[in-house]
Amino acid sequence: MILDLERFVRxxxxxxxxxxxxxxRLSKNIEYRMDLLESQRFYYLYRxxxxxxxxxxxxxxEPALRSxxxxxxxxxxxxxxxxxxxxxxxxxxxxxxxTFPACFRRQIVAxxxxxITTLAGCALGGGAVYFDSTAKYDLLPxxxxxxxxxxxxxxxxxxxxEHLEGQKTRFASMLMTHNIKxxxxxxxxxxxxxxGTLVLLFYNGVILGGIAVDYIRAxxxxxxxxxxxxxxxxxxxxxxxxxxxGLVLGAAVIGWGSSAGLRERLRxxxxxxxxxxxxxxxxxxxxxIVEAFxxxxxxxxxxxxxxxxxxxxxxxxxxxxxxxxxxxxxxxEDRGHG
Amino acid sequence: xxxxxxxxLSIRTDEGIVFELPLAGPMTRFLALGIDLCVTLAFNTxxxxxxxxxxxxxxxxxxxxxxxxxxxxxxxxxMLMEWFFRGQTLGKxxxxxxxxxxxxxxxxxxxxxxxxxxxxxxxxxxxxxVGGVAMLLNGRYQRLGDLAANTxxxxxxxxxxxxLDQVLPGKYNSFREYPHLEARLRQRISxxxxxxxxxxxxxxxxxxxxxxxxxxxxxxxxxxxxVPFPExxxxxxxxxxxxxxxxxxxxxxxxxxx
Numbered sequence: 038m039i040l041d042l043e044r045f046v047r048x049x050x051x052x053x054x055x056x057x058x059x060x061x062r063l064s065k066n067i068e069y070r071m072d073l074l075e076s077q078r079f080y081y082l083y084r085x086x087x088x089x090x091x092x093x094x095x096x097x098x099e100p101a102l103r104s105x106x107x108x109x110x111x112x113x114x115x116x117x118x119x120x121x122x123x124x125x126x127x128x129x130x131x132x133x134x135x136t137f138p139a140c141f142r143r144q145i146v147a148x149x150x151x152x153i154t155t156l157a158g159c160a161l162g163g164g165a166v167y168f169d170s171t172a173k174y175d176l177l178p179x180x181x182x183x184x185x186x187x188x189x190x191x192x193x194x195x196x197x198x199e200h201l202e203g204q205k206t207r208f209a210s211m212l213m214t215h216n217i218k219x220x221x222x223x224x225x226x227x228x229x230x231x232x233g234t235l236v237l238l239f240y241n242g243v244i245l246g247g248i249a250v251d252y253i254r255a256x257x258x259x260x261x262x263x264x265x266x267x268x269x270x271x272x273x274x275x276x277x278x279x280x281x282x283g284l285v286l287g288a289a290v291i292g293w294g295s296s297a298g299l300r301e302r303l304r305x306x307x308x309x310x311x312x313x314x315x316x317x318x319x320x321x322x323x324x325x326i327v328e329a330f331x332x333x334x335x336x337x338x339x340x341x342x343x344x345x346x347x348x349x350x351x352x353x354x355x356x357x358x359x360x361x362x363x364x365x366x367x368x369x370e371d372r373g374h375g
Numbered sequence: 376x377x378x379x380x381x382x383x384l385s386i387r388t389d390e391g392i393v394f395e396l397p398l399a400g401p402m403t404r405f406l407a408l409g410i411d412l413c414v415t416l417a418f419n420t421x422x423x424x425x426x427x428x429x430x431x432x433x434x435x436x437x438x439x440x441x442x443x444x445x446x447x448x449x450x451x452x453x454m455l456m457e458w459f460f461r462g463q464t465l466g467k468x469x470x471x472x473x474x475x476x477x478x479x480x481x482x483x484x485x486x487x488x489x490x491x492x493x494x495x496x497x498x499x500x501x502x503x504x505v506g507g508v509a510m511l512l513n514g515r516y517q518r519l520g521d522l523a524a525n526t527x528x529x530x531x532x533x534x535x536x537x538x539l540d541q542v543l544p545g546k547y548n549s550f551r552e553y554p555h556l557e558a559r560l561r562q563r564i565s566x567x568x569x570x571x572x573x574x575x576x577x578x579x580x581x582x583x584x585x586x587x588x589x590x591x592x593x594x595x596x597x598x599x600x601x602v603p604f605p606e607x608x609x610x611x612x613x614x615x616x617x618x619x620x621x622x623x624x625x626x627x628x629x630x631x632x633x
Contacts, residue, residue, distance in 0.1 A: 087392045103566055111394050114386075115481045206439030214446040218495060225496040228523050286523060300477060304525050311485035314492065 135363030158242020209329035231287020266348020410466030493520030
């Protein structure tokens with residue numbers, strides 16, 4: 038029990054001031070790290086302030102003092118109990134070459150599920166159009182049902198990409214923003230136990246499979262590959278990675294085989310979900326540029342062989358990057374931790 | 376350990392200390408969102424006016440840029456504000472609310488990013504219906520973005536320091552002659568009771584004469600029962616003056632920095 042409040046405040050105030058000063062130092066410089074002695078002192082100050090708060094809570098009608106100590110203790114509590122890595126200066130190159138691909142590999146099972154789901158959708162969409170050609174009128178968007186693939190090819194080749202003259206940047210912006218919104222939506226739907234993400238991926242697969250079979254049956258597979266591969270080789274994996282982020286989120290909500298609570302599970306995957314969706318955004322910006330400035334040009338302006346080679350090479354480089362980039366650094370870090 | 380029942384999030388630390396964070400309700404949050412939408416709209420108007428100048432040179436490039444920057448600002452505004460201003464956008468700051476980690480820990484950037492990106496779902500099918508329903512079904516008023524990011528929105532505790540000059544304007548407080556009784560008063564009156572008494576005095580002019588007399592009498596009698604001051608200082612004091620003296624004794628500044 039505190040008998041003399043004024044004396045209590047007089048004696049304790051230097052400790053509160055010191056704690057406040059150390060907290061200020063930590064919040065001003067996000068890269069500041071305390072050494073062992075500093076950490077011990079910080080912990081001591083926190084315990085002392087928390088104990089003062091407990092004493093003041095039990096008896097004194099001092100709302101301002103209580104509020105002050107509560108605020109101080111909350112800030113110190115956050116520093117003491119935070120176990121996640123502290124924020125550090127943004128290093129875009131390290132993030133691009135190491136963090137993002139490492140995160141992709143860490144969650145590769147979720148990516149495999151997105152691929153399987155999309156392929157299942159492709160099989161259904163492709164099968165539907167193959168066995169019933171009228172199905173494309175119900176299944177396919179973007180006016181694909183309104184003209185035959187051959188008519189579309191003829192039209193595209195005659196236009197020679199001129200229909201986009203003077204509006205390519207706008208088109209690229211539209212593609213980027215639309216695709217990023219769809220990807221974020223795909224990721225966010227993962228909060229519903231991953232079900233919404235799977236439905237969206239399956240639906241995308243249905244459309245993709247339907248269009249592919251429609252063009253292949255019409256003998257326009259070369260045009261299709263030349264049209265889709267340059268941007269699709271990045272755009273489709275990007276959507277799948279967004280789905281991967283959604284499934285990581287969904288798996289955390291379901292919590293199979295985990296004894297941790299929902300909040301702890303979501304906290305554990307937060308950084309990975311963020312990394313994946315940021316990676317998706319980077320990929321979709323590139324895909325938007327390629328689609329607006331390259332994919333819309335067909336033969337005779339750009340030979341299909343060149344477009345197919347570009348798309349195939351891009352796909353190869355993308356997966357080589359995702360599967361291999363930063364492995365050495367990860368091994369070094371593991372050894373360091375070991 | 377965090378417990379979010381009763382419009383308050385209570386965090387109990389390992390040391391046994393309990394912090395209470397009052398949760399921000401859906402209406403306050405909706406108003407803050409409205410203010411932020413106005414900021415976004417104002418930014419878009421200015422941006423569009425600026426970029427229109429460039430459209431004379433290249434309409435394609437500047438229209439594309441406008442489209443891109445509008446979306447970037449729509450998502451980026453909330454993220455950057457909440458990250459750099461410790462959980463506050465302009466709207467939240469004006470309404471005195473703040474995004475915090477659900478366990479009272481430091482807000483991580485991934486949390487800020489996820490809760491803002493989730494707006495694409497929370498906003499569905501319009502006017503944040505999904506988010507609003509999720510908030511009402513959730514004891515902590517969390518929309519889906521908050522659930523995914525492990526965040527809550529709390530009302531900021533006011534750093535209001537009572538203006539005691541208003542309570543006891545330039546008068547001598549006879550209770551000060553008995554510091555041990557003042558100390559006992561501080562022990563036996565809770566901060567909530569003291570705050571209620573302060574409000575009763577500060578809102579003096581808003582109360583009817585009869586209601587005010589009744590309220591002050593009840594409060595003064597309560598104080599007299601808890602810690603009786605000697606006749607020589609309490610005799611002749613009206614209920615209101617008794618209340619003012621007691622409150623001044625309770626809340627006199629102890630030299631704590633704001």
